[in-house]
Amino acid sequence: MFKDSIITAKDKTREVIIFLVCFVAAFLVNVGAIIAYRGPWTEIFTQIGFVVIIAAVIYLLHWLVRLAVMVIRHFFGK
Amino acid sequence: MDKKNIDRRSFFGKLGEIGLASAALSAFPWIEACTPRQADEQKNEYARIGVIGTGSRGCIHLMFLQQIPCARVVALCDNYEPNLLNGASYFPEAARYSDYRELLGNKEVDAVVIATPLDCHYQMTMDALDAGKHVFCEKAMAYDIAQCHRMYLKQKETGKLLFVGQQRLFDPKYLKAMSSVIAGDYGPVVAVRNYWYRNNDWRRSVPSPDLERHINWRLYREYSRGLMTELACHQLQNGMWATGMLPEKVIGTGETMYWKDGREVYDSVHAIYTFPNGVHMTFDSVISNAHYGMGEQILCKDATVDLITSRLYYEKPQRRSSIESLISDIEKGIFTNSAFAGTSWAPETASRDTGIAIVANAYESDGTREIMDAFCRMVIKGEMPDKLLDQFYYATVFSLLGDEAMLQNKEMRLDPEWYV
Numbered sequence: 001m002f003k004d005s006i007i008t009a010k011d012k013t014r015e016v017i018i019f020l021v022c023f024v025a026a027f028l029v030n031v032g033a034i035i036a037y038r039g040p041w042t043e044i045f046t047q048i049g050f051v052v053i054i055a056a057v058i059y060l061l062h063w064l065v066r067l068a069v070m071v072i073r074h075f076f077g078k
Numbered sequence: 079m080d081k082k083n084i085d086r087r088s089f090f091g092k093l094g095e096i097g098l099a100s101a102a103l104s105a106f107p108w109i110e111a112c113t114p115r116q117a118d119e120q121k122n123e124y125a126r127i128g129v130i131g132t133g134s135r136g137c138i139h140l141m142f143l144q145q146i147p148c149a150r151v152v153a154l155c156d157n158y159e160p161n162l163l164n165g166a167s168y169f170p171e172a173a174r175y176s177d178y179r180e181l182l183g184n185k186e187v188d189a190v191v192i193a194t195p196l197d198c199h200y201q202m203t204m205d206a207l208d209a210g211k212h213v214f215c216e217k218a219m220a221y222d223i224a225q226c227h228r229m230y231l232k233q234k235e236t237g238k239l240l241f242v243g244q245q246r247l248f249d250p251k252y253l254k255a256m257s258s259v260i261a262g263d264y265g266p267v268v269a270v271r272n273y274w275y276r277n278n279d280w281r282r283s284v285p286s287p288d289l290e291r292h293i294n295w296r297l298y299r300e301y302s303r304g305l306m307t308e309l310a311c312h313q314l315q316n317g318m319w320a321t322g323m324l325p326e327k328v329i330g331t332g333e334t335m336y337w338k339d340g341r342e343v344y345d346s347v348h349a350i351y352t353f354p355n356g357v358h359m360t361f362d363s364v365i366s367n368a369h370y371g372m373g374e375q376i377l378c379k380d381a382t383v384d385l386i387t388s389r390l391y392y393e394k395p396q397r398r399s400s401i402e403s404l405i406s407d408i409e410k411g412i413f414t415n416s417a418f419a420g421t422s423w424a425p426e427t428a429s430r431d432t433g434i435a436i437v438a439n440a441y442e443s444d445g446t447r448e449i450m451d452a453f454c455r456m457v458i459k460g461e462m463p464d465k466l467l468d469q470f471y472y473a474t475v476f477s478l479l480g481d482e483a484m485l486q487n488k489e490m491r492l493d494p495e496w497y498v
Contacts, residue, residue, distance in 0.1 A: 029401070029404070030400070030401050032404075033400035033401045033403065033404040034400045034401075036400070036404070037400035037403050037404065038400075039399060039400030039403075043399050043400055043401070046399070047399050047400075047401050050399070050401045050402070051401075054401075
């Protein structure tokens with residue numbers, strides 16, 4: 001029923017890069033919040049758990065967009 | 079039940095668990111007699127107890143007395159046969175009486191527990207003290223202030239123990255919370271808020287109409303002062319304990335507003351007590367709506383102490399991290415309705431701070447077992463703890479004064495002759 005699928009090294013590298021971009025975005029949100037709420041700069045390290053969670057949420061949201069694009073292409077593409 | 083479990087459940091064990099044993103001795107001198115050393119010295123000694131009144135409250139005491147290793151219940155008394163039989167199911171070996179004076183004549187009895195209607199407390203306590211017995215009398219202390227005063231003086235005259243069932247004074251979670259309030263850890267006390275809401279008619283089923291007043295004594299003025307003596311005296315004592323002061327005056331109003339079933343006591347009462355420094359203490363009780371349940375809150379300048387749930391709420395809760403604040407503000411922006419009266423108005427809703435636990439397992443007990451445990455220990459020791467009777471006395475006296483304020487519909491102050 002299911003076919004074997006291959007995730008190439010190129011695909012893996014792309015996904016890692018995308019997640020790193022998400023992490024940097026989340027990191028910048030934390031930096032922005034520290035500036036906006038006048039928090040201590042130590043929160044860059046102490047709130048790293050929150051940053052990782054936000055990065056994961058952004059990554060998941062980006063995947064929802066990619067899935068939507070794939071579905072649209074499947075039905076209306078070519 | 080193993081010994082370790084008994085030790086942990088004992089009053090001494092609980093005090094040790096919350097780290098109060100030494101720190102609170104100066105604030106609560108009556109705890110001094112409850113040190114683990116004291117318990118150790120009294121090993122193999124027993125308090126021989128007679129219980130007068132084996133109705134619902136009396137049976138709760140009997141249940142706890144079964145669990146207290148140093149207690150021996152040797153006599154039971156009730157003038158209502160079904161209650162006496164219920165009591166005997168806890169201690170079948172105990173001698174049974176229908177007249178409390180016969181029980182007082184029993185030389186085997188060191189101390190009595192009085193759990194009878196309020197109007198009986200005075201005479202039974204006086205007779206018991208005269209008979210050389212130590213006394214644990216259920217709250218409220220007595221039906222009127224003059225009786226309370228005579229009971230107070232009788233204890234001083236005889237030197238026998240006189241406990242009143244104000245169990246919060248021995249409840250470890252109250253002791254822990256009060257030690258911090260009294261030490262000023264949360265700033266000065268600015269208000270004390272007490273309420274007790276229920277939604278039931280407070281009636282017991284009666285097997286025959288001629289027993290109505292006997293069984294539902296709480297509803298009739300001849301025997302009871304209603305919500306003020308049955309509920310308020312527990313909560314009012316908190317305010318005096320927390321502030322270290324006695325109220326200067328009280329105003330109040332009471333009505334039989336919903337349960338118009340022939341009862342003579344109020345079913346809705348609201349009282350405001352004022353302490354000499356201007357701090358107010360309120361007590362509200364309605365028994366036709368239970369939504370808010372019961373609450374006992376000490377409001378300090380820097381924090382609120384909720385004694386029932388044993389939680390502490392700081393006025394300025396611990397700062398959240400910047401990113402948490404950002405997420406919270408985004409949530410508010412998405413989910414909160416915009417103010418309908420412009421930016422100058424916003425509802426001042428209660429803080430949503432979830433607070434900090436003062437004592438874990440706040441609902442494990444209400445202090446009844448602990449006060450009975452302490453009473454039995456002190457019966458063996460034979461000495462009335464310092465300042466305890468004052469706490470008992472004023473708790474009832476100010477409950478009665480509140481009821482007087484409602485009955486007379488005027489501001490009441492305690493007559494100087496009743497101060498002790």
